[in-house]
Amino acid sequence: MAEDVKDFYSREDKMYVATDCIIFGFDEAKIKLLIFKRRVEPLKGQWSLIGSFVRIDEDVDSAAQRVLMEITGLENVFMEELKTYGSANRDPGYRCVSIGQYALIRINDYDRELVEKHGAHWYDLEDVPDLVLDHGQMVNDALERLKRKARFQPIGFELLPEKFTLPQLQKLYEAIYQTKLDARNFRKKVLSHNVLEKLDEKDKTSSRRGAFLYKFDHKNYRRLLKSGFNFEI
């Protein structure tokens, strides 16, 4: 802090800090985004990421968890800071710095009543309407991050149910990378990491034969991480 704090903020002007969540879900074949209608002027009623001001006695992280909880009823969700959006003029109403955070949620787990009550909606990525302020940019940035990150860390699993099939997992990666993958090579690679536990159960919703269900083995993953392991698909 290079200067005395008295030089700033001694006017009526106030600096606000907000957080906005880019909430991704995955439904069979498509990545989806949860948005709602902004509840404060200016631009009230327009589509917006789900966010909030950070309270004076609240950690920035906690603020993001709080809004996620308020709107979806979910806690203990994968959420990670994306970046700060800090242009002086990004919000016509206030001087507001927003910390973007992206979350990956299991799309069947959220509290439908709560979501409905808050007027929130899931949109397929390609159908997302225009968002207020720089929120469109936030979504683009978050997607980029998701793509990059998914290559080296098994965050994709955060978007799937506890139990999932390999074809499901492959479809998820195909959606993230926007490309077709070869089933044999894909299976070889994910299984080679030894972090998937094959169950004795099949999911028959999408084929007659049924596909075996797997669980992600967090314990083994953590063990491997410590010994310098690098997850890559």
Added chain:
Amino acid sequence: MAEDVKDFYSREDKMYVATDCIIFGFDEAKIKLLIFKRRVEPLKGQWSLIGSFVRIDEDVDSAAQRVLMEITGLENVFMEELKTYGSANRDPGYRCVSIGQYALIRINDYDRELVEKHGAHWYDLEDVPDLVLDHGQMVNDALERLKRKARFQPIGFELLPEKFTLPQLQKLYEAIYQTKLDARNFRKKVLSHNVLEKLDEKDKTSSRRGAFLYKFDHKNYRRLLKSGFNFEI
């Protein structure tokens, strides 16, 4: 923004936004960090990252560039957001959210007079004294980022002079990764990317034979980036 702004900040309490720069340099064989003595209470006079409050009409990015300019005289330097430090109690003086940004500079380019005037000092990484608040954590985080990032993007070059030798470049990567590299494999790999231009000049400061100087070919790099290229060492 999920709630009305009136709910917050209507008290005497104010939210401050600051930015702190983790400034790295590289000198022959070691990575160095530029720090100075904090000029505001509390903890005035203790070693601190170089930072400032963000002005009410100033972009967060611009604030970081401003302090870097004030202390080193440098502009157009590689600087990138690291992450937000947002615990409610991270600073005993104020409620202050700080955006960490790390910068890579050519250690011979900075303005020595300015740096001296501000009481700033370069420290070898292993000799950095304790820093105020969470600044030590910021340095650790920035180093992690540098390591990860250097694998896939040629940011290492930002730490070297315009013209550099391959042994210099190798020493830099050895310092970043904290490991010895094989000269033959290293050269093969960096040269394979076709983004280094060999000059007809030698640097003889560190050997009798002298080592050829190279320049980073930014134009070719951008061209390759567009066609899906991925720099990796």
Added chain:
DNA sequence: GTTAATAAATGTAATTTATACATTAATTTC
């Protein structure tokens, strides 16, 4: 109960990439 339909599961050979490793070359100083 046989057949048709459907998605799941599997192996191998060829190519590319990464690794390990030791000698010669250029130059200066004595």
Added chain:
DNA sequence: GAAATTAATGTATAAATTACATTTATTAAC
């Protein structure tokens, strides 16, 4: 011209990635 010093270079082996086609398990329809 000999000694000292760092720069520069190639090859064989191992590992990882890619491309590619058939069989299997199950249900629904007849």
